[in-house]
Amino acid sequence: MKRNYEVLHWASSFLKAHEKEERVAELLLCHHLRMTRAQLFANLREEMDEQIERAVIADLKKHVYEHIPVQYLIGSETFYGREFLVNPAVLIPRPETEELVEGVLQRIARLFPKSQTLDVVDVGTGSGAIAVTLALENESLYVRAIDISKEALMVASENARRLGANVQFLYGDLLQPLIEANCRVDVVVSNPPYIPEQDIASLSPIVQKEPRQALVGGADGLFFYRRLMDELPLVLKERALVAFEIGAGQGEAVARLLSQTFPHAVVDVAYDINGKDRMVFAEIAP
Numbered sequence: 001m002k003r004n005y006e007v008l009h010w011a012s013s014f015l016k017a018h019e020k021e022e023r024v025a026e027l028l029l030c031h032h033l034r035m036t037r038a039q040l041f042a043n044l045r046e047e048m049d050e051q052i053e054r055a056v057i058a059d060l061k062k063h064v065y066e067h068i069p070v071q072y073l074i075g076s077e078t079f080y081g082r083e084f085l086v087n088p089a090v091l092i093p094r095p096e097t098e099e100l101v102e103g104v105l106q107r108i109a110r111l112f113p114k115s116q117t118l119d120v121v122d123v124g125t126g127s128g129a130i131a132v133t134l135a136l137e138n139e140s141l142y143v144r145a146i147d148i149s150k151e152a153l154m155v156a157s158e159n160a161r162r163l164g165a166n167v168q169f170l171y172g173d174l175l176q177p178l179i180e181a182n183c184r185v186d187v188v189v190s191n192p193p194y195i196p197e198q199d200i201a202s203l204s205p206i207v208q209k210e211p212r213q214a215l216v217g218g219a220d221g222l223f224f225y226r227r228l229m230d231e232l233p234l235v236l237k238e239r240a241l242v243a244f245e246i247g248a249g250q251g252e253a254v255a256r257l258l259s260q261t262f263p264h265a266v267v268d269v270a271y272d273i274n275g276k277d278r279m280v281f282a283e284i285a286p
Contacts (some may be wrong), residue, residue, distance in 0.1 A: 004029065005044035007053055011060055018064045025060070031074040032056050067205035079129045082136075084159050086127050089151035091214040093129040096272050097191055100245045100279050101133050103270055104189050107241055108138065111283060112186065117142055119183075121235070123174055123190035123228070124148075126214060128156030128167065130189055135165040144168045144185075146177055149213065174224070175231040184237045191245035192224035193217040221247055225254050229261045242282040251277030258282040 002010075011025035030040050032052045062068045071077040071092045076085055079093040080101060086092055112118055118141050122131035125145035135143040145167050147153050153169050160167045170177040178185065194217040200208065207215075217223050225244065232242060242265075246254050251269035258267045258280065265282040272278035 001047040001050055002053060003044065004033070004040065004046050004048050007048050007056060008040075008044070011056065014060060015064065020064055024063055024070045027070050027074060028056050028059050028063075032059075063206075067209055069206050069209055072209070077127075079127075080133045080137075082133070082163055084127050084129050084132070085155055085162070087155060088209065089149060089211060090127040090155050091210050093127055096278050097130065097245055099270075099272050100189070100191065100243060101130055101137070103279055103281060104134065104187065104241070104243045105137055107243070107281060107283065108141070108187065111239070111241060114140065116140065118187060119185040119237075120144070120187040120189065121146060121175070121178060121185050123188060124192050124214070124224075125156050125169070126152050126191075128159045128165075128169075130191065131156070131167045132160050132163055132165040134189070135160075135167050136163060141187075142168075144170055144178070146170045146172055146174070148173050149211070152211075152214075174227055175235050178235045179231060184235055186237050186239070187241045187243070188228075188232060188236065189243040190224075190228065192228070194221045194224070194245075194247040194250060196221040217247075221250060222253060222257070225257055229257050232261060236284060238284075238286040240284045242284070244280045246278060246280055248276040248278065251280060254280045 008025055008029055012022045015022050015024055030037055032055050059073045063070055069092055071086050072088055076083050077093050080098050120141045120143045122145040125131050125147045128145060131143050131145035134141055153171060157169050193215050195215045197216050197219055244254060255267045255269050262282055262284050265284045268281045269277050270279040
């Protein structure tokens, strides 16, 4: 039997030779050994069961040859310090979206009294990462989450249950469930599909394994933002916050859409840790 460090070294070299991220080796070993990263490195000289070694190698080959994202192989991704279940029905949460959540929490604290219960909706919730995190980080929020994929809603609901978040999940297209219920909210947050259709083919093969309906935003990537401009006035209260994640380079266009829809709003394009325009916020006052 090989020792853990031998398998880790081989796996890292195999990934590097195929131009894949070497950290995938650690993630797969931790998953199959049921260890944390610290435990793995404390037990590098322990022998690895041959069945576990075969399972690690099988997953490595799926990642390298079939381009299956490692998060789908291990069934989870960390977001805002919590583990979220993921599968091919949902987009894998990204660090950039953590910045969107942080921006929403900061603006809520500034714009609304702390004692007030606020109605929040996450549009296109996917794994539920945004909705669940907001509900757990600020208990004064009453959070709803909408998705057009029933499979995604099952994943999101399970994440809310496992993490103890009180979120109401609604099936529907964008804001239609709220419009039909004549329901108004204080905060709308969304990370909609924003990749232009012609750019999909140039994405990495691994990203292309994620659900297409969670990636493609029409010909120019702005299709869903335009649709939301029609629906937002029907669901927002007089004082409200809108928060979007966007693709790099889309900040000016999305900000313009919001300014045209809400002429008196304070619209702000925010940049992520890599210096790319990644979020647009609109603060709407009576």
